[in-house]
Amino acid sequence: MDHVTARVFVDSWLTAWNAHDVDAVLAHFTDGVTFRSPVAAQLLGGDGVIRGKVALRAYWQEGLRRIPDLRFELVGSYVGVDCLVINYRNQKGGLVNEVLVFDGPLVVAGYGTYLGEDANPAGAR
Incomplete structure (x- = not known):
């Protein structure tokens, strides 16, 4: 991945999230994507791994x-x-890192990572 491609992706990703346009965000992901997040575990229960x-x-x-x-x-x-x-x-000022792994132009795996105090459903994705 080069820096120009990354910047285009980030701009599109950020714009879609801030518009609350889930379909636009999902357009960047494969059908078989896995996404891991401690917030997913808190919101949905389970192990925090979202499949598909x-x-x-x-x-x-x-x-x-x-x-x-x-x-x-x-x-x-x-x-x-x-x-x-x-x-x-x-929106609460918490720092988050989203780690995205690509296969070509689409994300095949993602990880939401948070500072300890920021990994809560009211404050992070």
């Missing part, structure tokens, strides 16, 4: 239902060989 785009949609829609003022502010983004880290502040 349908389940990811349901998780994010529930998150937006519970956090109607959700908003992200980009802090930085970091490019790897086939991955991207998006560092942002959420």
Whole structure:
């Protein structure tokens, strides 16, 4: 992944989240995506692993239902060989890193990572 491609992706991802447009966010993910997040475990129970785009949609829609003022502010983004880290502040000011692994142009795996005190359903995605 090059920096130009990463910047286009991050801008699109951020715009979609701030518009609460789950379909636009999901357009970046494969049907078989896995997403791991401690917040998913808190919101939905289970092990925090979301499997598949349908389940990811349901998780994010529930998150937006519970956090109607959700908003992200980009802090930085970091490019790897086939991955991207998006560092942002959420609506409560909590710092979050989203680690996304790609296969070509689409995300096949994602990880929501939080500072200990920020991993709660009211404050993070």
